[in-house]
Every structure is written in C-alpha cells, then in structure tokens.
Amino acid sequence: MKRSNQNNLNFSSQKLSIIEGKALQQVPNAPKCLLEILQRAALTNKELVYVQPSGEEKTQSYQDLLLEAQQILAGLRKLGLNLGDKVILQINHAQDFIPAFWGCILGGFVPVPISIAPTYTQQNNTVQKLHNAWQMLEQPVILTNIELAAQICSLSKLLHLDNWQVETVEGLKDNQPDLQIHQSQPDDLAVLLLTSGSTGMPKGVMLSHRNLLSMSRGTVQMNGFDSSSVTLNWMPLDHVGAISFLGIMAVDLGCQQIHVPTNLILKNPLRWLDLIERHRATISWAPNFAFSLINERLREIQQSNWDLSSMVFLVNAGEQIVAKTARKFLKLLGQHGLASTAIHPAFGMSETCSGITWSDGFSLETISDDTSFVELGQPIPGASLRIVDENNQILTKGLIGKLQFKGASVTSGYYQNPEYNRKSFTEGGWFETGDLGYLDDDGRLVITGRNKDNIIINGINYYSHEIESVIEEIEEIDISYTAACAVKKTDSQGDQLAIFLSTSITEQDSLQQLLKQVRKTVVSKVGINPRYIIPVSKENIPKTAIGKIQRSQLSKRFEAGEFDSIIASIKSSNKASGSIILKTETEAQITQIWQELLGLEEVGLKDNFFELGGHSLLLVQAQAELEQRFDKQISVADMFIHSNVEALAKYLSEDRSKEGTPPEGQQRAKIRQQQRGASGQVEIAVIGMSCRFPGADNIEQFWQNLQNGVSSISFFSEEDIRESGIDPKVLQNPNYVMASPIISNTEHFDANFFGCSAKEAELMDPQQRLMLECAWESLEDAGYNPLTYSGAIGIYAGASMNTYLLNNIYPNRHRLDSHDDLRQISLDSMGGFQMMVDNDKDYLTTKVSYKLNLRGPSVNVQTACSTSLVAIDIASKSLLNGECDMCLAGGVSVQVPQKSGHLYQEGMIVSPDGYCRAFDAAAQGTIFGSGGGLVVLKRLEDALRDRDRVYAVIKGSAINNDGGMKVGYAAPQGEGQASAVSEAITIAGIDPETIDYVEAHGTGTILGDPVEVGALTKAFQGWTNKKQYCGIGSVKSNVGHLQIASGVAGFIKTVLALHKKRLPQSLHYEKPNPKIEFANSPFYVCKTLSEWKSNGSLRRAGVNSLGIGGTNAHVILEEAPEQVVESQKSEPKSS
The missing domain is CATH 3.30.300.30 (ANL, C-terminal domain)
Known part of the structure; x- marks a missing residue:
C-alpha cells in the first residue's frame, strides 16, 4: 500500500485557511454507480467474513452476495415497491444487513439504515427515532431479520400505528434471483443516512452514487489502498464508516472484508486484536474510547502474543481524539508488531460519506502526551476545505473559525428539509460542518470544538x-x-x-x-x-x-x-x-462496577441500570466486568431481566452448579413435598374425558384426527363471512384471513335435559352451555351419575371473553325486560340480573354445580391461555387436600360469530394464512378459535380401589408467574417457565430422561416458540445433558389456539397418546425455527405418527401451558398402571 504525498495540494494562498484537494484520477471505464462495483467484485475470488455473536465465522463470496442481493430484490419487487422507494433497515447481523443493503441498491430502492434499539417493548430514543423516520419517509417498508421481527412488529401496538409493514430478509430471500437490475445514474439518491435532529425529528442525509464513489476513490488515491487490503469493521451497521469506508470502499477495491458484531468487541475489546491477527487485517476503525478500553487490559496485553504487523491503517475518529490515549495504545502494542505510525486520525461525518480528511502525521515520534489537539490531515482528492469567520470570510492560517467543506463526496443536502439546507450551505455551496478549527503550519486540519x-x-x-x-x-x-x-x-x-x-x-x-x-x-x-x-x-x-x-x-x-x-x-x-445499606459483598461489587461505569457517586439497590444512564455500550462493558469478577457466564438478556443491583446480586448468588436448573422451582417443590406429610400421595388418575374441538365432537373423533394428521382449521367463503354479519368492507383488505378453528352445533342445546327454560337457554352464553354438556359427558365417560353420587365432586374451570354477550345479547338488550329498555346495563332490573348470571364468567362453574348437583369446590379460574391446565393443577391439589372425592377440570372458548376471520397484521401473533406452524422456520403466528374440554380426576388409589378405568396418571404439576422482571406484561419470560417445569418434575419425583414427549404450548410465533423450548431445555438440563431423545409437539398445529381451552386440549391429546401408546405428529413442520437450538436440546419435533415405545420404563410426558400475563403451568403424566377394568354399565355408577 503506497500513500500519496499529502502536501502536494493546491493552496489558494499560503496564508489563507483554504485547501483545494487534488483532482480525482480519471480511470477509463470506471464504474459510475454502486451496482457496477458489486458486479465487478463478483468476478474476483475475494470473500466477506461474517463473525457470529458466538465467535464462529461464516464466509460469502462476492458472487454469492450478488446472488443473494438479487433474491432480496425479487422479494422487494413482489411487495410492490417502486423506483426510489425508501426501505428502513433494522438489521443486527452483517450477513443479513449487507445483502439487504445491496438488494435495495440493485432495484433503485433507497436503503435507510437505523440503529437497533436496546428493547422494542417500551419507548426509548432509538424507538422514537425509528418512529419519526417512518413518519418522515411516509411509512416505508421496514426490513429486518427473523430475530428482531416480532419485537419490531409489536411497536405498531405500542405506538398505535397503522400501515406498519415489517418484512424479513429470510422471507425475501425465498425467491428466485431477479436478474432485471436497475442501472442508476451517478446523481441518483443511493442511501439515506439519519442524523440527530434538534427537534427530535431526524435529518435524512442524502448520499448519491457519485458521493459514495468519490469518497471511495479519493480515499484510495490518497492512501494507496488496493485489492490486497483487508478491512475489518466492528462499528454499528448503520454507522457511515461501516457503510461507506469499510463497506462500499471495500467492494470498490474488491478486497476481503471482515465484519464483527459491535457487542462482541465491546464485551472483550481484545477480540479486535485477535481478529486483526487471524485475518491479517490492514484497515480498521474505532473511536477514541475503544483505544481506552484496550489500554485498560494491561496485564492481558503483556501476556498475549499477537502479530499485528499487518495493520497499517487504524483510523481513530468519531469523537475527540486524546493524544495520550492513542500513544499509550501504540506503546503497548508495539511489542506485538504494531507500527508506531499505524494510527491515522481523520475527520468525517455522514454528510461527507465518512472520512474526508486523513492524517499520516500521528506517530510516537511526532506526537506527545501533552498534545492538546491532534491534527486530522488534509482533504481527499476531489474535496476542498476552508476555515471562515461568522461572515464566511476566509481566515488566515492559525486562526480558529468555522470548518466548511465542498466536493464530490459532500452531500447535496437533507431529505425534504429546505430550511436546514439553507442553514447548512453557503451561497457558494460550502457545507457547514458545525465544527471549529484551524489549519496548522503544514496546512493540516485541527479541530478545537463545536460551533453548533x-x-x-x-x-x-x-x-x-x-x-x-x-x-x-x-x-x-x-x-x-x-x-x-x-x-x-x-x-x-x-x-x-x-x-x-x-x-x-x-x-x-x-x-x-x-x-x-x-x-x-x-x-x-x-x-x-x-x-x-x-x-x-x-x-x-x-x-x-x-x-x-x-x-x-x-x-x-x-x-x-x-x-x-x-x-x-x-x-x-x-x-x-448514607441511605444505601449494602447487605452482601456481591451487592457491593456490583454497585462499585456500576458507579465506575456510570460515573455516579451513589447507586441504589433498586435503581434500574438503564434509568441511571446505562446504554448498550455500558451494558456490554458491565457484562464483561461482571463475568470476569464473578467467574460466571452472564448474558445481556440476564442483565435486562435483572436490571438493578439487588436483583442482579440475587441472580449471581444462586447456585447454578447444574446448568439450567431453576433453583426457585426446585425449592418450591421441596416445600410442597414437606407439606404433604407422611402419606406422600401425589398421584392423580384421569378417569373421564369429554371435548368439543374443531373437527371433533368427542374423544374418539379427536383421536382419529390426531393420528391421521388432520388439520381442523375451517376456511370460509365470502358468503359465509357476510352471513356472519361481518362488515363486507373488510373483505376488500388483502390481509383479511377467512379462516378459523370452529366447533359444530353451538346453537343446539338440550334445555330440558339440563332443566333450563327456552328463554334461559337463548340468553345463556354458549360457553356455559358447552360447559354443561362436557361436564355431563365427562362424568358419563368416567361411569358416574352426578345426580345420585354420594361423594363430593368439585369443578375448576374457566371461559374466554364472552363475544356472544357483546355481539348478540347487548345489541338486543331491550328485549330482556319489558319494564326496562336497558339503555344502560343495570343489575337492579330482572333482565339485567338474568343477563349477568347467564353470561358473566363468574357463574361458569357454579352453574354446572347447580345443574348437576356437584357439592365440592366450584371455582372459576382465569389465567388467560393457561387457564384450563392451571385448573387441572388446582383440581389435583384439591383432591390431595381431601376437599373432594372427584373433580372436573378444564376450560371452554366459543367465538361468536364462529365463521369470522381475522385481519393479519405484521407484528401481531395471528397467522397470515390460517395455519399454525409450531417450531417451524416459516412460523408467523397462531390462529384463535373455539373449543372446550373437561377431564375427571380422582386420587389414584381411590380409582384403583373403585376399579375405575384410568386413562393416565398425573405424577406432579406446578404453576407460577413470571413476575415483573421481564420486558413487558405480555412478553414471555424463560426463567419463570423453566421454574414451573422444574418444580413439576421434582414433585413427580422422576428423572426427565424418562420423559418421552412434551406437549408444548407451541403457538407458532417467531419469539414465543424459541423462548419456550429454551425454558424447557433449561429445566431438563438441571438433570441431564442428553440430546434429542424427547419428542415435542403442539396440538395448535391441528386445531389452532383454543385460548382458555388450549391447555386442556394439549392435556387430552397427551392422555390419549399415553392411552393408545402412539405419538401423533405435529403438523406443518418442515424446517426448524433458526432461533431454536434443537441440536443442543433434549427435544426433536414429532414429524410423523409413531409407536410410543416404552424403552424399559413407564411412558411419561409433560404438558406445558403459558398465559399472557405470565402464569405458567406444567403437568407430568404417566401411563396408567395395569388394571382389571369393570365393564361399562349402561347406566352410570351412582356411588
């Protein structure tokens, strides 16, 4: 690499502070737009190396990059984008960002990279910047990757937005390459970069193809870079240096590129040096603070053995350069082969396409620790600079004034911001940087501060x-x-x-x-x-x-x-x-780390790290310091969850000698075991079941559908939708999905059998009617007549929101009471009171107890989606406590009208095509529907004594809540889920290696499934590290998400599987969700129906159910013991 003579420049006057850079060299047939440099690079054998957050590396040739960009281009065009349309990039990995960026360029679309937010579940600066940019750019498509998609989609709800369209790189890549590439002109807008705006609204810096190529060629011409160069970038992907200097320039050179996650370096800055040596990198960039981070690792530097001789151009820019810091860095690493001239101070900004001056004058020999202001070199060929006073008069050299630039790499202005353009450019076209500085005796730029x-x-x-x-x-x-x-x-x-x-x-x-x-x-x-x-x-x-x-x-x-x-x-x-009293040494050490990083004299035990001023950079530094001090692995996610000193100290103090074991779950289980007393009885028999599930009016039909792999989602015609009373206008929306899981005969009910009048039956919530029917049928299946049974039968169950009340009863409320038109609902009238008892959730179980003479506990349970499995857990405990002799448990959900679809919205949890693809890479959401089920439970020893048919045995169960240590009320939280599973396993007293199958909650959402499988894995790994021995599936792939009844649906499916000794398949599974590490877990997805082999032990399974709001439930099931079953009588048993 040969550097040109910087002093060979045109001075308008040797005394005036103005420098006109050399002319750009004219190269025959030089590319005139970005497309052409990528096509040229694709002819080389050079590669891009993407370092993963784990440290592993993936490579991609320029040819493959071009091909992938063409696939993304095809996907963008399918979305209906037009030439010049903006595309916001919210992508956190270079292997996704770079092809997406070039896919936009190839189609003449304008990429708008925006930094990644620390969290998308609450308002913060980055979220606000994204929102403001989306509004400013007239609601463009937001392109992200699967990892971030669900979180970014959720912003539409947080910010109350319509037209919030989020697409994934993975989804767009699932296309044939589009070979129709747009040939841009040099002055066409190529990229829009956002900078902070004084009003909170970001400014869009417009960079053309000419701007970006001029920066690249001027920099190459000045510094002598060529195709043998190796660039290494770890700056954020939305940073102008990452995009232009270490991105576009590298493509222009056709040289090797290395891209490293920012957090990987911030967590351990010495990894930067490792990678420089490993890849023989020649060019890299960092702000001054990064050099400081490395300087602090003195002992490790002295003990290491790097060869850094390849690095010749280490840019120090982006903030004030401290000479003492840079010199210390060079001294420390000189012993590892780093040249004393390797650091190159520079000046640049988004408006100048990154660096516009580069210095070769910084070295240990020429700069002292006491140097107040480090010179930043001279302008690249094709650019000019000047120092002027308040009236834009050029100052003589040595005088401090306003810094201005002009040239081919300088932006033409800000997007749709004429007022700011007038302020930022002089009449002669000079750009106001907002910085103050002067030219030294050698004509080199020195920055002294900010004018803006x-x-x-x-x-x-x-x-x-x-x-x-x-x-x-x-x-x-x-x-x-x-x-x-x-x-x-x-x-x-x-x-x-x-x-x-x-x-x-x-x-x-x-x-x-x-x-x-x-x-x-x-x-x-x-x-x-x-x-x-x-x-x-x-x-x-x-x-x-x-x-x-x-x-x-x-x-x-x-x-x-x-x-x-x-x-x-x-x-x-x-x-x-002195208000802070530290209780433990752990709290003291965490407090000290936070005080040093945050620059605070006082940190309270309950003060949130982020509310004290913590940000992503400091979070990663805190993570690294904590791991080093406590010799424990701590993830960034852990620090988000345990975000104050007290919570983090408690977390770090927990004994995790068995990785993945949630101590809280085990501890709760031990307390419960002690409280059971001498009998120690925990086993509960399942002796009866009934159901109304989509496509199945009874247990037998449900099993046939399961073993035949039937998808029971109903798809409707437009006529069906209209007959349901849905507004016909909704059919014009292409995102309206005309599908739902429905059940039959909800409008039919044997009122006389249950002692109801015709009017009462008409008024009654279909969920109450269905609960009555399932209660009788389940007891009938168990062989008992509740009207004559002498013992106490309890019932624990729940229902969904009553849409029959909202859509049918309330609009016709005037018909309820001839003495009151009920314009305002009142319980004082007869009609209002009757409406309440026949429709409110409070009366679900007591209505059953009244109609069927059940004298045990009658309790309504409401924990959202986990309700019916929670009801089974509570019913089991009620039996063990002796509160009843038998117990019904389950839940019901009936949507009215049933034949109605849903409006698919990116970011919400409903499926775009009506299918639930649990655990699959193509999963985009779930589908809600109707259903209900009840099971009859009895203490196992009583069931065996009474010669009841036993379908399966509940060995143990547990429920808990995530609590408040998560990013949002509706967000899943792996710690709480894992704790519930661990507690259930401990109560059951079994080894998880004997569990052959887990029926997961499995909603088919991008975020929910990985969190759930991760939590199950963590719980199991408290006992075993065995891999992929346990099947996993989700009944939601068959019947959809039955809301309140979803837990009992999974429970009945699993009981039947144990009873039939066969494992049904989980439908719509082809390729695993990339966020689920099945290979490192105990689980594999059941893709086909299979015999359930015992493998020398009793067959066992787990059933998982999770509710919005954080209530988790897990039940351990075991196959029924061998027994002699009394032949079924024509009349149910009375005692």
Whole structure:
C-alpha cells in the first residue's frame, strides 16, 4: 500500500485557511454507480467474513452476495415497491444487513439504515427515532431479520400505528434471483443516512452514487489502498464508516472484508486484536474510547502474543481524539508488531460519506502526551476545505473559525428539509460542518470544538437545547437558566456532559432530590447520563446581550476548575446521606462496577441500570466486568431481566452448579413435598374425558384426527363471512384471513335435559352451555351419575371473553325486560340480573354445580391461555387436600360469530394464512378459535380401589408467574417457565430422561416458540445433558389456539397418546425455527405418527401451558398402571 504525498495540494494562498484537494484520477471505464462495483467484485475470488455473536465465522463470496442481493430484490419487487422507494433497515447481523443493503441498491430502492434499539417493548430514543423516520419517509417498508421481527412488529401496538409493514430478509430471500437490475445514474439518491435532529425529528442525509464513489476513490488515491487490503469493521451497521469506508470502499477495491458484531468487541475489546491477527487485517476503525478500553487490559496485553504487523491503517475518529490515549495504545502494542505510525486520525461525518480528511502525521515520534489537539490531515482528492469567520470570510492560517467543506463526496443536502439546507450551505455551496478549527503550519486540519449546539459523546450526537428543554419541564428549575455543555477534565478520555442549572431550592436534602430527578429525566428522555449536574445562581449563567446562553464560556470556566468546589460539595452531600445499606459483598461489587461505569457517586439497590444512564455500550462493558469478577457466564438478556443491583446480586448468588436448573422451582417443590406429610400421595388418575374441538365432537373423533394428521382449521367463503354479519368492507383488505378453528352445533342445546327454560337457554352464553354438556359427558365417560353420587365432586374451570354477550345479547338488550329498555346495563332490573348470571364468567362453574348437583369446590379460574391446565393443577391439589372425592377440570372458548376471520397484521401473533406452524422456520403466528374440554380426576388409589378405568396418571404439576422482571406484561419470560417445569418434575419425583414427549404450548410465533423450548431445555438440563431423545409437539398445529381451552386440549391429546401408546405428529413442520437450538436440546419435533415405545420404563410426558400475563403451568403424566377394568354399565355408577 503506497500513500500519496499529502502536501502536494493546491493552496489558494499560503496564508489563507483554504485547501483545494487534488483532482480525482480519471480511470477509463470506471464504474459510475454502486451496482457496477458489486458486479465487478463478483468476478474476483475475494470473500466477506461474517463473525457470529458466538465467535464462529461464516464466509460469502462476492458472487454469492450478488446472488443473494438479487433474491432480496425479487422479494422487494413482489411487495410492490417502486423506483426510489425508501426501505428502513433494522438489521443486527452483517450477513443479513449487507445483502439487504445491496438488494435495495440493485432495484433503485433507497436503503435507510437505523440503529437497533436496546428493547422494542417500551419507548426509548432509538424507538422514537425509528418512529419519526417512518413518519418522515411516509411509512416505508421496514426490513429486518427473523430475530428482531416480532419485537419490531409489536411497536405498531405500542405506538398505535397503522400501515406498519415489517418484512424479513429470510422471507425475501425465498425467491428466485431477479436478474432485471436497475442501472442508476451517478446523481441518483443511493442511501439515506439519519442524523440527530434538534427537534427530535431526524435529518435524512442524502448520499448519491457519485458521493459514495468519490469518497471511495479519493480515499484510495490518497492512501494507496488496493485489492490486497483487508478491512475489518466492528462499528454499528448503520454507522457511515461501516457503510461507506469499510463497506462500499471495500467492494470498490474488491478486497476481503471482515465484519464483527459491535457487542462482541465491546464485551472483550481484545477480540479486535485477535481478529486483526487471524485475518491479517490492514484497515480498521474505532473511536477514541475503544483505544481506552484496550489500554485498560494491561496485564492481558503483556501476556498475549499477537502479530499485528499487518495493520497499517487504524483510523481513530468519531469523537475527540486524546493524544495520550492513542500513544499509550501504540506503546503497548508495539511489542506485538504494531507500527508506531499505524494510527491515522481523520475527520468525517455522514454528510461527507465518512472520512474526508486523513492524517499520516500521528506517530510516537511526532506526537506527545501533552498534545492538546491532534491534527486530522488534509482533504481527499476531489474535496476542498476552508476555515471562515461568522461572515464566511476566509481566515488566515492559525486562526480558529468555522470548518466548511465542498466536493464530490459532500452531500447535496437533507431529505425534504429546505430550511436546514439553507442553514447548512453557503451561497457558494460550502457545507457547514458545525465544527471549529484551524489549519496548522503544514496546512493540516485541527479541530478545537463545536460551533453548533450539539455535543458528541462516544460518537453519538446530542443537542444542547433538547437536553435543556426536558430539564426545564421540572417545576423547580428556573426557566432560561439551564445549560447543557460538553466539558473535559484533564484526566478524562473525552468529552463529558455537564448540566448547569439554577433553582430557588437551597435546602440540601431537597436539592439532592432535585438533582436526582434531573438526572433521571435526562436519562429517560434524552438517553444520556450527565457526568456533572451543577446548581449555580442565575448570575453564573453567562448570556449575550440578547439573552443567549454562552455555553462555551461555561465549558472554559469548568475546565479551569471554577466549579470544583460545588462538585465536591455535592459529592460530600451524597456520601453524608448514607441511605444505601449494602447487605452482601456481591451487592457491593456490583454497585462499585456500576458507579465506575456510570460515573455516579451513589447507586441504589433498586435503581434500574438503564434509568441511571446505562446504554448498550455500558451494558456490554458491565457484562464483561461482571463475568470476569464473578467467574460466571452472564448474558445481556440476564442483565435486562435483572436490571438493578439487588436483583442482579440475587441472580449471581444462586447456585447454578447444574446448568439450567431453576433453583426457585426446585425449592418450591421441596416445600410442597414437606407439606404433604407422611402419606406422600401425589398421584392423580384421569378417569373421564369429554371435548368439543374443531373437527371433533368427542374423544374418539379427536383421536382419529390426531393420528391421521388432520388439520381442523375451517376456511370460509365470502358468503359465509357476510352471513356472519361481518362488515363486507373488510373483505376488500388483502390481509383479511377467512379462516378459523370452529366447533359444530353451538346453537343446539338440550334445555330440558339440563332443566333450563327456552328463554334461559337463548340468553345463556354458549360457553356455559358447552360447559354443561362436557361436564355431563365427562362424568358419563368416567361411569358416574352426578345426580345420585354420594361423594363430593368439585369443578375448576374457566371461559374466554364472552363475544356472544357483546355481539348478540347487548345489541338486543331491550328485549330482556319489558319494564326496562336497558339503555344502560343495570343489575337492579330482572333482565339485567338474568343477563349477568347467564353470561358473566363468574357463574361458569357454579352453574354446572347447580345443574348437576356437584357439592365440592366450584371455582372459576382465569389465567388467560393457561387457564384450563392451571385448573387441572388446582383440581389435583384439591383432591390431595381431601376437599373432594372427584373433580372436573378444564376450560371452554366459543367465538361468536364462529365463521369470522381475522385481519393479519405484521407484528401481531395471528397467522397470515390460517395455519399454525409450531417450531417451524416459516412460523408467523397462531390462529384463535373455539373449543372446550373437561377431564375427571380422582386420587389414584381411590380409582384403583373403585376399579375405575384410568386413562393416565398425573405424577406432579406446578404453576407460577413470571413476575415483573421481564420486558413487558405480555412478553414471555424463560426463567419463570423453566421454574414451573422444574418444580413439576421434582414433585413427580422422576428423572426427565424418562420423559418421552412434551406437549408444548407451541403457538407458532417467531419469539414465543424459541423462548419456550429454551425454558424447557433449561429445566431438563438441571438433570441431564442428553440430546434429542424427547419428542415435542403442539396440538395448535391441528386445531389452532383454543385460548382458555388450549391447555386442556394439549392435556387430552397427551392422555390419549399415553392411552393408545402412539405419538401423533405435529403438523406443518418442515424446517426448524433458526432461533431454536434443537441440536443442543433434549427435544426433536414429532414429524410423523409413531409407536410410543416404552424403552424399559413407564411412558411419561409433560404438558406445558403459558398465559399472557405470565402464569405458567406444567403437568407430568404417566401411563396408567395395569388394571382389571369393570365393564361399562349402561347406566352410570351412582356411588
């Protein structure tokens, strides 16, 4: 690599601060658009290397990249995109991002990369940026990958949005390559990059094909790069350096590229050096703080043995460069072959397509630790710079003024923002960078600070007046006397945020509380944690004659030490308060780590890491520090869940000697075992069952459908939908899915048999009617007549939301009472009271108890989707407690009208085609429908004594709730799920290796299935590391999601499988969801019907059910013991 002479430039005057860069070399037949450089690279044998979060590597040739981009192009065109349409990229892995980026380029679509949010379940800066950009760009398609799709889709609900269209790279790649590639013109818009906006609305930097290629060629011409170069990028994928300098330029060169997840390096910065050596990388980039992170690993650097001699161009840019930091880095790594001239300071921004000046003047020999401002070199060929005063008059060299650029790599402006364009460009076309600087004696650029009101910390832009405005929303703050400034301490590695404010509060405790409130407000609303919050008098806030705060004066006074006494006083007050009492050494160590990372004097035990100012960078650093200090593996997900000191300390203190064992579940099981007393009886017999499931009016039909692999989803005609009273307009929506799982004869009911009048039957919720029918049939199946049985029969069950009431009864409420038209529902009238007892959930089980003379406990259960399995758990415990002699348990769900479809919306949990593809890569959601089921339970020893037919045996069960330590109320949480499974296994007293099958909740959602399988795996691995010995399936693939009745549907399926000794298949499964690691789990998906072999032990299974809101249930089943069964009588037994 040969570098051209930087000093061979055109100076308009040797004394004026203006430099016109060399002309760009004209190369014959040079590509004129980005498409052409990718086509050219595809002719080479060079590759892209994608390092995975696990550290593994995948490679892709340029030819394969072009092919994959063409597949994505085909998918984008199928979506109906037109030339010039914007596509927001929300993609967190380079192997997905880069083909998606180029797929847009090939079609003349404009990629708009946006940073990945730390979480999509609540409002934060990145989510707001995404929302604002989506609005600004007129609601474009959002392209992501499967890993993030469900979370990003959920934003439509969080933000109350329509037309929120989310597509996945994986889905678009499932197309034949589109060979019709659009030939863009040089000045066509190629990429739109978003920068922070002072109003909260991002600014769209427009970069053309000419801009990006000019940056690439000017940089190559200046620095002598060629196809033998090897670029290594670990910056975020939406960063201009990752896209332009280490992306497009690498394609233009046709050289090898290495792409590394940002968090992999932040977690262990030395991995950067490992990868430089491994791939013999020659070019890479990092902001100043990354060099600091490596400098802190002194002992490891000294003990390592890298060969870093290949690295010749290590860019230091993106924030203020600290000479002492860079020199220390070079000294430490010089022993590993890194040249003393390897670091190259640079200046660039999104508006200049990344770097527009590059320096070769930084070395150990030429720069000292005391250098205040590091020179950033001279402009690339094709670009010019100048330093001007407030009137845009060029200054003489050495004088500080405004930095401006002009050239082929400089943006033409901001997307649909004429006002900001006027502010940003002079009449002569010079671009205002917002930076202050000067040219040194050698004509090299030196940056001294910012002229605009934005602050750059860790490479992120923040606007002063945005920070000030959120602070002044606090009542006790004096308006117009708040200043947010970038400051630097002599021992600091870069700029820090200092807040100066005025308040009338003087009492110390009250002042401390106010400062805490200010910090929390800035963190939550702006996303940055102030390093200093300094209360001063109004007189100490300098203003101009027209009242504008002079922030630069405050910064200078701060750096001169003028406010040190105030800072010391605040620290002293914090320590004096002494309100934090640390109970354990673990809490003390975590607190210390957080204080150091967050720059805080005080951290409360229950203070949320993110509310204290933590962000993704600090989170990864905290993760690495915690793993090193406690010698334990901690995932980022763990830190999201356990996000305060107290919770994290408890988590780290748990004994996880058996990986995956949830201690809480085991502990709960032991307590229950102790409370059972001497008898120790836990086994419950299933002696009767009944059901109304889609496609099956009884148990026999249900089993036939299961073993024949029947999908019982009904698909409707438009006429069906109209006859159901659905608005015909909905049929015009292409996303309306005319399908649902339905049951037969919901409008039929033998009122006389159950002692109901015709009017009562008509008014009664079909769910109550169905519950009555199933109750009688299940007892009949068990061989008992409830009307004559002398013992106590209990019932535990639940029902779904009553849509019959909403759609049928309420609109006709005037017919209920001739004395009251019930315009407003009232329980005072006879009609209102009757409507209540026949339709409210509260009366579901007691209606059955009344009609069938059941004298045991009668309890309505409501835990959302897990209701009916929770009812089975509670009924089992009721039997063991001696509260009844037999017990019915289950649930019912009837949608009215049944023949109605659903509107598919990306991000919601319903399927786009009416099928539930549990565990499959193509899974996109579930489908809700109607059904009901009840089982009859009895203590096993009593059932054997009474010679009852036993279908199967409940060995143990458990229920719990996820609690509040998860990202959202409706979100799944693996810890809670695993704990319930572990507790049930422990109660059952079995080895999970003897469990042959698990009936999963298995909704077929992108996120839900991986979390559930992960939780099951974690629970099982508390006992065994055996792989793929246990089948898994979901009845939802057959009958859909029966809501409240879904748990009992899975339970009955599994009981029948044990009884018949056959394992039914789980339908619609072809290829595993890539987020489920079946190979490293105990599970395999049951793809075909198979004989259930005993393998030398009793057949056993688990049934899992999970409810929105976090209530989890798990039941362990075992095949029935050998028994002599009394022949069935024509009349049920009375006792």
